[in-house]
Amino acid sequence: MSKVITQDNEQVIQIYNRLKDTLTRLEDILKNNNPTFNGHRYMNDAELANYLKVSRRTLQEYRNNGILSYYQIGGKILYRESDIEELLEKNRQEAFR
Template sequence: MSKVITKDNEQILQIYNRLKETLMRLESILKDNTPTLNGHRYMNDSELANYLKVSRRTLQEYRNNGILPYYQIGGKILYRESDIEELLEKNRQEAFQ
């Protein structure tokens, strides 16, 4: 006698839950993914402020004081990720031993 598989079957529920978890992971990856332009990634004010744990106003001060390189297209400010990484590396301080 053959067995009818329904949506309440334990194996079907496990498969459904695994697919749901996979979809959530993919959505998270896509949300955090920044597309590249000529091999460079760019961040906006909000993304960089969150990354550096500073306010957007602080970023504006850094721009005004020539500390932070940026691109301005119309009213939109963009920061090249590699420029930020280079700036952070240049300003890195060794810990005291």
């Protein structure tokens, strides 16, 4: 005798939930993905300000004072992620007791 599988079946519910979780993860990846250009990733002002937890005005001060390297195309400012990582590593302070 054949068993009819319905949408109320526990296995069907588990598969549906896994697919739903996978779709949510994929949407997050696509939303947060910055495509590369020549192998480098770039951030805009808002993304970098959020990443560093500083204001966009603070970023402007960093640019004006020569602290941050940046690219300006028209009115758009871009920062190369590898430059930011380098800057952070260069300014890293060791913990001491």
